[in-house]
Amino acid sequence: MNCLAICNSESVIHLLSAALQGSLNIEFIVNNEALSKKLIAAGVLVHTGDTHKIGTYLNADLDPTTCVLIEDHPLVNTRRTINTIRDAGGSLIYLLDVGHPARTHTRQPPQGIWNTSRLSLTDRLSEILCTELERSITRSRVEQYQRHMADADRVLIVLHNEPDPDALASGLALRTLLHRTKTTAIIGTFQAPTRPENLRMTKILDIQIETLSRKDINKFDRIATVDVQPHYFGGIMSSVDLVIDHHPIRKGYNTAFKDIRPKYGSTCTILTEHLRSVNAKISERTATAMLYAIKSDTLFLSRETNAPDLEAFRFLYPLANTALIGKIEGARTNLERLSYIAQSARTKTVDAPLYTSHLGLLPREDLIPYVADFLLQVEEISWVVVSGILNNNLIISVRNLDPTAHAGEFVNDYFSDIGNAGGHLSMAKAITPVTRFEEKFGASEPNNIHAVTHRLSKQFLQTRSGIETAPG
CATH class of the missing domain: 3.10.310.40 (Diaminopimelate Epimerase; Chain A, domain 1)
Structure with missing residues (x-):
């Protein structure tokens, strides 16, 4: 697709050229000869001309299918520029808000300018930068607890009693993050699952859960809890090494590292962000468990679901085996439940x-x-x-x-x-x-x-x- 950008700021031109080159055939129109020569020397495709003259756009091969971006600059008569582009045959016109102070008071195109959309470059950059910064912070947190756990011979990942899909899948995800096997990172619970769907999940996905006793706790060099906090166990574990959970924050225990996000619909959503932050390789089995967990904990994204849950679901979906999820869910009910x-x-x-x-x-x-x-x-x-x-x-x-x-x-x-x-x-x-x-x-x-x-x-x-x- 051809794209024509009318810009006055050199920094904006370089940014658009780098971002869009390869995706769009982008060329620029500037009305400053000195800036034009500088950009051409840098390898940018530039036309020089008066942006209020039809000939300038005809020389740039403007047609109705050309996407036109106009930098919304306080020193430019935007209305006149748009009318000229229309007279030259342009129709796909977008005002580009780059955050100039004189323009921040409005988010809509000037009155009387129809079929013109506004794109906010600052909003788009903010979304991207915030996502990358958050991922960087998460990566630092993950690398810290990975180092802390690395020298342990045996790690225990503790789940709450009667672990549900979110707890079971979180155990698998943390084991992946710690680069451990089922012999060096035990997934354990004090009360094994009994719900039919959860038993099917452990069988179909081969999730081995050890039933723990109080004395087992001392056999491990490092202890982590997922989808639960240590207070839940009534003093059995007053101090652990890592807590990852989406339930409300509780007191009454010590931990070296924790990531607790009560606004998330699932602990697996948190762990999806952890896995993505360090570019971990996620097996089909783990992705299937995590996708099913998010689906289960949020009632298929209908209960206490937010943007991170949706993003985690979107990311995991192509990695998972949805046919296995269907087998795990099985029949909706049985005679015992009906009774x-x-x-x-x-x-x-x-x-x-x-x-x-x-x-x-x-x-x-x-x-x-x-x-x-x-x-x-x-x-x-x-x-x-x-x-x-x-x-x-x-x-x-x-x-x-x-x-x-x-x-x-x-x-x-x-x-x-x-x-x-x-x-x-x-x-x-x-x-x-x-x-x-x-x-x-x-x-x-x-x-x-x-x-x-x-x-x-x-x-x-x-x-x-x-x-x-x-x-x-």
């Missing part, structure tokens, strides 16, 4: 948009968040609290669609003093020993647990978010 959805429907209390239920004793933890996610599909419901008991612990999952209510704040307000509680705007979790629940709220009978979670939810929605509920 617990039915149980929730029988025991529910609804004060729309609030829905609460208690599932009682459970064989697996994953059933609670599954039911909560399922119920959020109900048209009248935007706030769901589902609870259940496993191994003498009360587990509470919260799901939320209302931007004025914060699920993480809810569980922190009422349960952080008796157990582990945390989460994001749209999803949160609390785990508390049944005995601690009884000390604060009374009996742990199913009806009382259900009544407490419903009462607290209703109170929170009304006092913190101004959401009125109505019996359903």
